[in-house]
Amino acid sequence: MNMIIRSSDIAQWERFYRANFINSLTAYKPAVLIGTQNGEGLHNLAIFSNVFHLGADPALIGYIQRPIGQSGHTYTNIKETGYYTMNLVHEEIVEKAHYSSARFDKGVSEFEETNLTAEYIDGFLAPFVKESKIKFGLEFVQEIPIELNNTIMVIGKINVVQIEEDMVESDGNIDAASAKIVATLGLEKYMQVGNFIKLPYANVKGK
Amino acid sequence: MNMIIRSSDIAQWERFYRANFINSLTAYKPAVLIGTQNGEGLHNLAIFSNVFHLGADPALIGYIQRPIGQSGHTYTNIKETGYYTMNLVHEEIVEKAHYSSARFDKGVSEFEETNLTAEYIDGFLAPFVKESKIKFGLEFVQEIPIELNNTIMVIGKINVVQIEEDMVESDGNIDAASAKIVATLGLEKYMQVGNFIKLPYANVKGK
Numbered sequence: 001m002n003m004i005i006r007s008s009d010i011a012q013w014e015r016f017y018r019a020n021f022i023n024s025l026t027a028y029k030p031a032v033l034i035g036t037q038n039g040e041g042l043h044n045l046a047i048f049s050n051v052f053h054l055g056a057d058p059a060l061i062g063y064i065q066r067p068i069g070q071s072g073h074t075y076t077n078i079k080e081t082g083y084y085t086m087n088l089v090h091e092e093i094v095e096k097a098h099y100s101s102a103r104f105d106k107g108v109s110e111f112e113e114t115n116l117t118a119e120y121i122d123g124f125l126a127p128f129v130k131e132s133k134i135k136f137g138l139e140f141v142q143e144i145p146i147e148l149n150n151t152i153m154v155i156g157k158i159n160v161v162q163i164e165e166d167m168v169e170s171d172g173n174i175d176a177a178s179a180k181i182v183a184t185l186g187l188e189k190y191m192q193v194g195n196f197i198k199l200p201y202a203n204v205k206g207k
Numbered sequence: 208m209n210m211i212i213r214s215s216d217i218a219q220w221e222r223f224y225r226a227n228f229i230n231s232l233t234a235y236k237p238a239v240l241i242g243t244q245n246g247e248g249l250h251n252l253a254i255f256s257n258v259f260h261l262g263a264d265p266a267l268i269g270y271i272q273r274p275i276g277q278s279g280h281t282y283t284n285i286k287e288t289g290y291y292t293m294n295l296v297h298e299e300i301v302e303k304a305h306y307s308s309a310r311f312d313k314g315v316s317e318f319e320e321t322n323l324t325a326e327y328i329d330g331f332l333a334p335f336v337k338e339s340k341i342k343f344g345l346e347f348v349q350e351i352p353i354e355l356n357n358t359i360m361v362i363g364k365i366n367v368v369q370i371e372e373d374m375v376e377s378d379g380n381i382d383a384a385s386a387k388i389v390a391t392l393g394l395e396k397y398m399q400v401g402n403f404i405k406l407p408y409a410n411v412k413g414k
Contacts, residue, residue: 001371001372001373002369002370002371002372003369003370003371003372004328004329004367004368004369005367005368005369005370006329006366006367006368007266007364007365007366007367010266010365010368011264011265013379015264016378016379017378017379018263018264018266018379019263019264019379020376020378020379020380021263021375021379021380021381022260022262022263022264022266022365023260023263024379024380024381024383025260025268025341025343025365025368025381026237026239026258026259026260026268026293026295027237027238027295027341027381027383027388027390027400028235028236028237028383028388028390028400029235029236029237029259029260030233030234030235030236031234032233049260050259050260050261051233052233052236052257052259052271053229053230053232053233053236053256053257053271054257054271054353054355054356054358055229055355055356055358056225056226056228056229056230057218057222057225057226057229058218058355058356059214059217059225059229060355060356061232061233062271064259064260064261064269086233088233088234091403094403094404094406095404095406098406098409099409099412100409101408101409102409102410102411102412103410103411104411105411113411121211122211122213134232134234136232141355142353142355144351144353144360146261146349146351146362148261148262148265148267148348148349148362149261149262149265149267151261151262153351153360155353155355157214158214158217158229158232159213159214160211160212160213160214161211161212161213161217161232162209162210162211162212163209163210163212164208164209164210165208165209165210166208168228169227171223171224171227172220172223172224172225172226172227172228172231173227173228173231173392173393173395173396174228174231174232174234174392174393176231176234176235176392177392177398181234181235182403183234183235183390183400185380185381185383185384185400186380186381187408188380188405188406188407188408189380189402189403189404189405189406190403190404190405190406191384191400191401191402191403192400192401192402192403193235193390193392193398193399193400193401194398194399194400194401195396195398195399196298196301196389196396196397196398196399197301197302197396197397198395198396198397199301199302199305199395199396199397200395201308201394201395202305202306202307202308202309203309203310204309204310204311204312204320205306205309
């Protein structure tokens with residue numbers, strides 16, 4: 001049975017119930033590990049789902065940084081060094097990737113704590129996740145503060161990509177499903193994804 | 208075999224190959240039909256995938272509006288009326304939803320062309336998609352121009368939600384998989400999604 005929920009209801013909900021509901025309302029999001037290092041070379045790794053395509057030419061990717069509190073090393077490292085990596089999560093590394101979200105003590109590298117392996121590619125100045133099958137390095141280009149809720153949109157330009165050759169189809173599409181890349185739903189769920197249907201650029205029928 | 212692709216390579220690629228590759232690099236995105244109407248009540252319906260969660264309290268959703276050219280009625284209607292709806296796409300309406308992206312003549316309603324049904328819910332001033340199982344109405348609150356590539360981040364506050372009661376789990380999570388909500392990959396692919404694993408809030412081990 002359909003039910004109607006109004007903003008006044010949502011405002012009164014218990015905090016975690018509301019977070020779960022609103023975070024899952026747009027359904028599926030990417031599961032991305034962001035790798036950084038600070039000026040002393042200490043690594044950081046954190047999982048993000050609010051990552052989105054901003055444009056293909058130039059190739060720009062955005063992510064939403066939550067308000068900086070005790071955590072937020074991803075953001076401070078990006079600001080300090082100017083570089084970061086995004087590493088897609090596949091089924092075999094889901095638990096390790098999720099564990100990166102625990103609040104470790106300061107000075108601890110999430111790479112070590114999660115047993116994911118830091119690797120450097122092509123001289124790029126931030127660590128990648130060796131186990132990830134689709135990963136790219138970004139150069140910080142702009143941050144846009146969103147004053148409504150004290151978040152920040154962080155924009156990066158793609159500098160380098162590492163991917164297995166046979167995952168790239170002849171038209172440039174990436175076969176994420178055969179690489180067993182997962183999607184996220186809400187804050188706690190990781191989802192298996194399978195190919196379904198490919199629909200070419202839509203033209204008006206009968207024209 | 209792993210290959211390295213640099214930004215200089217990407218810049219030289221053929222336009223559609225590059226768009227496919229960059230659009231699928233972050234893997235899965237939501238598939239959302241945005242419903243609007245103009246000041247005369249003419250409906251518009253368009254599919255978007257660059258939709259993202261901005262915050263739960265207040266409940267804010269963002270989307271990226273591409274540069275406004277000949278199309279862009281979604282954006283102009285939002286600016287004219289202040290209201291819009293987001294309607295999640297499930298497996299049974301994928302073809303109709305995708306067809307909303309064809310370039311119809313001015314003055315045509317995509318609801319009629321796609322055979323999706325406009326409905327009004329709870330006095331909200333923009334049309335919903337009756338066939339959608341998870342849908343919500345948004346009030347426009349802010350737009351942020353992204354000068355880097357002439358796109359716009361459009362931010363809305365959730366005003367009303369319609370959802371089937373049994374899709375909402377006891378902790379507030381929405382069971383999008385059983386509703387057969389699809390994800391998108393790149394510009395042309397719609398993906399089936401199944402439940403995989405639920406991992407609770409991560410705590411540091413051994414503490």
